[in-house]
Amino acid sequence: MGDIKCLAVWVDGLINNRVSHDLFRSLMLDIPEEKLRRVPKPELTDYINQHFLPFYSTARVTDLTELKRWILMAKMILLVDGCPIGLMLDAEATPMRGITEPVLESVVAGPRDSFVESLRINTALIRSRLGDVQLKSENFIVGRRSNTLVTLMYVEDLANPLIIEEARQRISRVDIDGVIDSSYLKEYIQDRKHTLFPLIKASERPDKAAADLLEGRFVVIVDGSPQILIAPTLFMEFLQSAEDYYLNPLVVWMIRVLRYLALFIATNLPGLYVAVTTFHQELLPIPLVFVVAGARETVPFPAFVEALTILVIFELLWEAGIRLPQVVGAAINIVGALILGQAAVQAGLVSPAMVIVIGATAISNFALGSGYELASSLRLIRVVFLIFGAVLGLYGIALVFLALLVHLAGLRSFGVPYLAPLAPMRPRELKDAMFRAPWWDLAYRPALIAGKDLTVSNTAPPEPPKTPVPRKPEN
Amino acid sequence: MKKLQVLLLIGIMLLTGGCWDRTEISDLGLIVATGADLVKEDGEDKVWMTLQMANPVAMVPGGGGGGAGAPRAFWTVSGMGRSVRTASIAVAERIPKRLFWGQNRVFIVGEEAARRNIIPFLDRPLRGHSTRRNTYLVVARGTAKKVLEVEMPTFRASGLALNNILELEGGTEAIMPVTLNDFAYRLGSKVTAPVAPVVSVVPQTSLTVEDIKVPGGPSPTIDISGIAVFNPEGRLLDFLNKEETLGLMLVLNKSKEREITVACPVKGPQEPVIMHLVRSNSRTVVHMDEKGIPSIEVKIRTICDLWEHFGSHPGMTGIPYVQSLEKRVNTHIEKEIKMVVSRAQELNTDIFGFGEEVRRQHRDEWLQLGNHWSEIFPGLEVTVSAETSLRHRGLTIEAPGARKEHLL
Amino acid sequence: MEPGRISNRQLAFLMATVLLATVIYFMPQVAARAVQQDSWITALLSTVWAILVVLTIIALSRRFPGLTLIEYLPLILGKPLGKLLGLFYVFWFLGVGAFVLRQFAMLLNIAVMPATPVAVFMVTMMVLVVYALRGGLEVWTRVNEILLPIIIVALLMIMVLPYESMDFRRLLPVASHPAGVLMVSSLIGASWRGEIFMAAMFIPALTSSRHTSRNLMLMVLIVGLILAAMEVATVAVFGGVNAGELELPIFSLARMISLAKIFDRLEVLIVFTWVLGNFIKICVFMYCSTVGAAQVMGFKKFDFLFFPIAVLMVAFGDNFLENVADFTDFLTHVWGAYGLLSFELVIPFILLLITLIRKPEVKRDTR
Structure with missing residues (x-):
């Protein structure tokens, strides 16, 4: 630029090459020198910014530490000799994969995009679904060393301002070295130190995020993590799937009943089976007693040990199945199903009934809607049920059930009772939580979560027209 | 952490000392x-x-x-x-x-x-x-x-x-x-x-x-x-015996299905007709006369189907025949019940719960009667009235070839 | 002292569980021994008593807003006498709580696990109760909101499903006992139902006092109907005489269910409802004793009392009634006087009278 010296600073690889190319061309070739000379030196940067960089998002930087941070956060900095202001250019081009189908929360009906590792694209995915001026986002920079950008999004006139303020404070309180994934943040901002249950929902589905924003929740997006955080979260949500809202309500009702059954089986069945066969044998119908007793005759271990063994093997298989590359996955299936299962039963080491019980448990574990997080915490709960069922029979199971309920009822997610709308009971909201009424019947937002505006829709349910639709006379 | 220790302690205590039943x-x-x-x-x-x-x-x-x-x-x-x-x-x-x-x-x-x-x-x-x-x-x-x-x-x-x-x-x-x-x-x-x-x-x-x-x-x-x-x-x-049991079951409302064999109402050979009892409902009514002596009336309503006519003569067509079949079932039932009642009275044991019915229906009189029910029961007057209705005859009307009319 | 806030619905649910938890299981036996087939009438009659209790308690609470029974006792009777009576009430909560705990363990012991020591049930349950209480009033009332529907559905099933063995003529003749006998026998049942007076310990924790008495009364009525229906079912299955001979009529009733080999052997339901209901019931008694004790002694906090009172309750429970005969005797002869005729209805009623006459100065609570 003639005799004016400029300095452009960036980290190689994080910047879009075309941008730097453009910048240099406009600086070196496009700017007429005589015009530049007329501008006083301290305003040079602003001048360049206003006249020659029309296509880039830019910002003025005056602080040196801020400047350094921008460089490390994949921005380009332009400094002009003699000018006390730096110019930040957003020319970010971090390496990134494309938008794919969700992995954990796959559905049959409904949108198929999922979040990626880039915060900008993630906010764009949400914003493209919610074109509301009230949709606000606030940025935070978390992590002393990682300088990760974190965005809090909410719909201002739907969300409860107290909850949003709480979220703001909790996020800005976090002080760690680095936030590599959203789960780092999750453990810092949830309401309880120790709990097995997910108090903040993680999701990779933009449609879910948008729907939850409309219910008055907020969303936290962490740069570099494809899992965004949604809160406040209720326990019932883990038994729901995004797809529930895209299918026929009656079908969904049946599916949800199935999921409650699955929840029951996944937590209770092994414990219940051991309790009934070792404590309360009179509860089984007589043909079943004969079958179970006959099958157990050769098994060398007590039912409890038997159940625990198969459970452990199942957990091992699960773990191995996730970690192994897909090519080897088939081998695991063969070993697990055929060799371990079949051979153990034939050798009389375990009874076929127990294999069926654990098998049903394993299947149910994954039939919980969007509950991968829940499914992984149920693994431990199942064992607790099993132990108490084996020690105190059905009474033990009732005890664990009660303790679990007490624990769950004591949990809160950003102040909202975790078991709502079951407890505290809110009948009006139960029809969304328990069943899923048709859309025209879901006229209200959950009052414990949302702020003032509770009405979702004012549309009357569909009705057949009173007068027949006029038709063109045939022929 | 302290909580966890307590939990662990309880767990160990239960596991070591537990499992009583x-x-x-x-x-x-x-x-x-x-x-x-x-x-x-x-x-x-x-x-x-x-x-x-x-x-x-x-x-x-x-x-x-x-x-x-x-x-x-x-x-x-x-x-x-x-x-x-x-x-x-x-x-x-x-x-x-x-x-x-x-x-x-x-x-x-x-x-x-x-x-x-x-x-x-x-x-x-x-x-x-x-x-x-x-x-x-x-x-x-x-x-x-x-x-x-x-x-x-x-x-x-x-x-x-x-x-x-x-x-x-x-x-x-x-x-x-x-x-x-x-x-x-x-x-x-x-x-x-x-x-x-x-x-x-x-x-x-x-x-x-x-x-x-x-x-x-x-x-x-x-x-x-x-x-x-x-x-x-x-x-x-x-x-x-079996017949008496059948009578008792009718009174006690325990008969769900059974066969009642009556004679064919047509004159001539006494051919058995097997009636299948589908439903029966009995009611015991206690009558008190002026002197305070109770008498029992057992009312039985039954519904029967005709299941078999073991014979070669006609006799199932027409209302009079059906009515007379019903009447025969009625007398059969009445006879059966009378038989078992007299047997029970002989043994002096109230297996029908007549005494209880008196208590239920005439509580005040029962206060006197109750104490010597065993003296009253053998002489108790019991009347039976049965009312039967025939519902179906099955898929055919008369026995094969039983009709006498010739083809025209 | 901020024990947490509960809603009117939660209070009504809480009291419903308290009433349903035990009365259902023992009342049919006690009532049937007294008046055989008319036991269901006593269930309805005792509802009247319970409604009287509700009215008294609500009237008292209206005069002393924001205060619990223990707190306004000294205001009515003067400090020394009020504190003394308060102490008696705390002992009542503790004693009856221990009794409930014992009877909870006893049923499990008789009916399900005869070899397991009674203490095991009592200690494990107490650990759970203390765990729940430490979570706060709000937490376990929320738990109750989930438990009560389960309990009611299970009770309805037990009531309806043995219909094959039912003979409703066993209920005849209706009302053959003189009115006086029915009234007296209703007192025992009413003592259980009168436990609703413990609502007086919770009313200050309510978020709003609208509809409190309506809700409580409705609930007493519903419980009365369930109880009457249960007694009808019991008598229809076992007959009036035999129902009185059964140690645990409802448990036996559940064991009579045998429907098409599918609904078979449903006593599991009973075990579950029994454990769930008694958990809440013991929570309520524990809460009342600790809060009451703290208030009598003027402590601002009560958390630290959970442990000593839990230990006391288990100890009392373990030594309270040595055997089942004592137990039945207590229910038939002592419970009526100990419950309804003193602590539950008569004393609050006298208090109400004194309040109406003397109109004591009410210190406005700043809350």
């Missing part, structure tokens, strides 16, 4: 039927308990293996003692499993025990926490032991067979199931006499299929029909 299901001697007898031993009355137990290994496919050495699916063991409990414990000493009563379905009392007094035998099954009040109570002709030792060709365990007969065929023909609860209710009422079905061991006659014949001649089998009649104090008085 725990038994593996395969260690249980699963009792499916129980028999109680009274025997004399050294001039002393002893209870002889017979337990029929299942051996589940033999019932699982592939569990016991086939062949001649295959384990038996059921086995029967007996023990002796001063009471029901001590006699059962005597059994426990001789078997490698823990006695388990939770699946007991049938409780059989031997004739001798029932004649002496059945009440002491019922205490344990009613009191025990693992036995159920809806266990079937059966009285055996002879000893209960003999009944339980019968090996049925198809079903193996006579106890379970008994259970199935009572459960599946209760209310058909002369099979009237009675549970411990029913029996206890009647004992508690003080006036209504308890009853129980009777099982007897009979020689097998009709089985001819070679496969299921047991070597060594036809094996005996069990037969349920008839009713054992007790007095309100719990002593067995007598057995009712």
